[in-house]
Amino acid sequence: MRLWGGRFETGPAEALARLSVSVHFDWRLARYDIAASRAHARVLAAAGLLDPDELGEILAALDDLDVAVETGQFRPTIEDEDVHTALERGLLERLGALGGKLRAGRSRNDQVATDLRLYLRDHARGLAQQIADLAQALTEQAAGHVDTPAPGLTHVQHAQPVVFGHWLLAHVHPLLRDLDRLRDWDVRAAVSPLGAGALAGSGLPLDPPAVAKELGFRESFANSMDAVSDRDFVAEFLFVTALLGVHLSRLGEEVVLWTSHEFGWVELDDAFTTGSSIMPQKKNADIAELARGKAGRLIGGLVSVLTMLKGLPLTYDRDMQEDKEPVFDAIDTLSLVLPALTGMISTMTVRVDRLAKAAPVGFSLATEVADWLVRRSVPFRSAHEITGQLVALCAVRECELDEVSDDDLAKVSPHLTPDVRQVLTVSSALAARTTPGSTGPGPVADQLAVVTEQVQKWHTWAAAPIS
Structure with a gap:
C-alpha cells in the first residue's frame, strides 16, 4: 500500500520503515485529508479527468470513509506509512481501481x-x-x-497600593x-x-483557487x-x-x-x-x-x-x-x-481583609508624599530625597509614615507640613489615580x-x- 515504490526492486528495510512511519501521530489529520480529497475530486471532474458517475462514486466513498474514521470503524494499520497511505487504502477497499484516480495531480507534499x-x-x-x-x-x-486595595509589587517588594x-x-x-x-x-x-x-x-x-474556496481558505x-x-x-x-x-x-x-x-x-x-x-x-x-x-x-x-x-x-x-x-x-x-x-x-x-491590611505595609505610601511635595512646587529630585529621609527615619524608629510627629516632619524638611497626612492613606492614594489606565477605582471600572x-x-x- 505504499504510495511509492515502482522503481524499487525491494521493499524498505525494517529500520527505515520504523523510522519513516508517522501514521501513529498524523492520523489526527485524517478527516481534514478527506475534506481536501472531496475538493480535489471535484476539481478533477471539472477538468474532465473524472466523469460524473466516477465523481459520484468517489464522493460517496469519501463520505463513507469519513464516517468510518469518525466512529473508529476504520483505523490505520501497522503497514500504513502515514495518514495518506491509510486513507488511500480505505478508498481502494471501497472503490477498487477507481480509488487510484484521486491521486492524479497531487502529492503528499x-x-x-x-x-x-x-x-x-x-x-x-x-x-x-x-x-x-x-x-x-x-x-x-x-x-x-x-475598589479592593492591595499592595502592588515591584521586585516582589511592596511598592505602591493598587486596586486588586x-x-x-x-x-x-x-x-x-x-x-x-x-x-x-x-x-x-x-x-x-x-x-x-x-x-x-x-x-x-x-483549479487551485476553486479548491481554496471550497476548503475555506x-x-x-x-x-x-x-x-x-x-x-x-x-x-x-x-x-x-x-x-x-x-x-x-x-x-x-x-x-x-x-x-x-x-x-x-x-x-x-x-x-x-x-x-x-x-x-x-x-x-x-x-x-x-x-x-x-x-x-x-x-x-x-x-x-x-x-x-x-x-x-x-x-x-x-x-x-x-x-x-x-x-x-x-x-x-x-x-x-x-x-x-x-x-x-x-x-x-x-479573594481575602479582601488581608489585602487591605497589607496595602500600606512597607512604606508603600512614600510616593504619595513625593507627589504631594511636587504639587507644592518642590522639584521631584528634592522631593525624592526628602521622602527617602522620612522613610529612613521611620525605619529606624520602626513606625509608619503617618506616625511621625509634626516636629519630626519639620526636622526632615520644612516642606513637610502636617497637611501631608491627608495623602497618607491607601484610599486617598487610590483616589488620586484618575488618569486612563491607572489603578484608581474610576479608571479600573472604565x-x-x-x-x-x-x-x-x-x-x-x-x-x-x-x-
Whole structure:
C-alpha cells in the first residue's frame, strides 16, 4: 500500500520503515485529508479527468470513509506509512481501481501542507475559545474587586497600593494580545497549498483557487515551491502558543505566591487543589504550578521546529515530518491547562481583609508624599530625597509614615507640613489615580467595561465559521 515504490526492486528495510512511519501521530489529520480529497475530486471532474458517475462514486466513498474514521470503524494499520497511505487504502477497499484516480495531480507534499493548515485553523478557534474563557474568569473576578486595595509589587517588594481588580485585569490584557496574534496568524495561514503538487504545480488542468474556496481558505498559493516548503504557519503558531504559555506561567506564579502562607491573599477551592501524601495540612496550588511547568514544553516545541527549519534547502525535505508533533502537543497541552486555570480562577476566594491590611505595609505610601511635595512646587529630585529621609527615619524608629510627629516632619524638611497626612492613606492614594489606565477605582471600572466587551467579541469570533 505504499504510495511509492515502482522503481524499487525491494521493499524498505525494517529500520527505515520504523523510522519513516508517522501514521501513529498524523492520523489526527485524517478527516481534514478527506475534506481536501472531496475538493480535489471535484476539481478533477471539472477538468474532465473524472466523469460524473466516477465523481459520484468517489464522493460517496469519501463520505463513507469519513464516517468510518469518525466512529473508529476504520483505523490505520501497522503497514500504513502515514495518514495518506491509510486513507488511500480505505478508498481502494471501497472503490477498487477507481480509488487510484484521486491521486492524479497531487502529492503528499501539498496534501500534508493543506491538511495541517486546515487542522490548525480549526483548532485555533477552539484554543481562542478557551483563552477567552480564562479572560472572562479573570474579568469576572476583577469586577468584584474594583475598589479592593492591595499592595502592588515591584521586585516582589511592596511598592505602591493598587486596586486588586486592576491587578487581575493586568493578566487579561496579555491574553487579549494572544487572541490578536491568533487572529493575525489565521489570516496568513488561510492560503491553500493544494495544487502545488510535489513542488512544480501540475501539468493537469486543475483549479487551485476553486479548491481554496471550497476548503475555506482566503486564497491559493502564489508559488508552488514555497507552498510545499513553507512552515512559517507552524512556527508562528508555536510562537503564539509559547508566548501564551509564558503568560499562563506568570499567572500561575502569582497564584502560587498569593496562596502561600506568607501572602495569604487568595484561597483556592478544594476542587482545584491537591494535598500531600505525607503532610495532612497541605493544600497545594498544583494547577498554577503545572501551568508554570508546561510553559517550558511549549517553548521547547517552538525551538524544535525553528531548529529543524533553519538549514533546509527548498523544497520538501523529510525533516519536515517533525513539524506536526510539536503543534499537536501544544494544542493537547493547552487544552488541559486552560480549562483547569479557568476553573481555578473562577472559584478562588479573594481575602479582601488581608489585602487591605497589607496595602500600606512597607512604606508603600512614600510616593504619595513625593507627589504631594511636587504639587507644592518642590522639584521631584528634592522631593525624592526628602521622602527617602522620612522613610529612613521611620525605619529606624520602626513606625509608619503617618506616625511621625509634626516636629519630626519639620526636622526632615520644612516642606513637610502636617497637611501631608491627608495623602497618607491607601484610599486617598487610590483616589488620586484618575488618569486612563491607572489603578484608581474610576479608571479600573472604565477598563473593566472595555475588557468585558472585548472578551465577548473574542467568544463570537472563536465560534464563527472559518473563512
